[in-house]
Amino acid sequence: MIKNTVIALVAVAAFAGAAAPAFAESIFGDNPSEATRDFTSNSIISQLQQRGIDASSVEDWNGLVRAYVTLEDGTQAMQFYTPGSLQRVTL
Template sequence: MIKNSVVALVTAAALAGVAMPAMAASDPITAESSSDSFNRDYVQYQLQSKGVNATSVEQWGNYVRAFVVGDDGRVTMQYFDEDTLAPIAM
């Protein structure tokens, strides 16, 4: 009896573990669209090629918001034009 209960609990836990990621991506508000043309890795690479020490980037309206490590080691948010990646003063 205990053996069957343990097997049932392990099976239920395994099924829940498989189902949770599928349910998490079903929310259209938080899930990224497959038609999203913003490529974070590419934009970050382009900024780094311009000498900007960006650790992460994200699309922020018509701008790119980047987290940049300065020479003093401090991280700041900087904004760039979406098309040219020129710095934007806000």
């Protein structure tokens, strides 16, 4: 059942990711409900984890996705990604 939920989240996130450039000011859109914000965050975390990135939470940061990631040595770091494609951005 969890596998089906993850698949559904990824599918929705893929469609939502295509629309991300349309609202570059926020990864969540304009005035999102708490449920929408949680769903979007969980979708992005799932996508990052499927890429081998151990993300524990994400948030909007000036039009980028700021992810809190646990590194191989056990430390936690912030990493930044573009909305939609989730390509890593170095600042």
